[in-house]
Amino acid sequence: MMGFRRLFMMYGLVGSILGVMAVVGMLTYRLQESPWRWPLLAIIVAGFGTIAGIFWIRRYVDRQTKESEQRDQR
Structure with a gap:
């Protein structure tokens, strides 16, 4: 169930836009x-x-989060 929720959160909006298109x-x-x-x-x-x-x-956003985590680890 957790995998479906993650996929829905990642690609649900894109899927709905494709459906409308x-x-x-x-x-x-x-x-x-x-x-x-x-x-x-x-x-x-x-x-x-x-x-x-x-x-x-x-x-x-992923790139900014990754850079922020790397700065916090130093």
């Missing part, structure tokens, strides 16, 4: 001649940017 992608695919097609594509691109930002922030 999939639904928006299906809407975009179905709207052939609609003026909303390009704004929906922009939302999908923004979702990829959000996921990249989440991973960048996670890496930054």
Whole structure:
């Protein structure tokens, strides 16, 4: 159970963003001649940017925590 909780906390937000992006992608695919097609594509691109930002922030926080722990051990 602890492994599932850890995975959910690490990747739950990313999974939900991917799910929403999939639904928006299906809407975009179905709207052939609609003026909303390009704004929906922009939302999908923004979702990829959000996921990249989440991973960048996670890496930054992990790096800061690691450096702080190394300073405390000295």
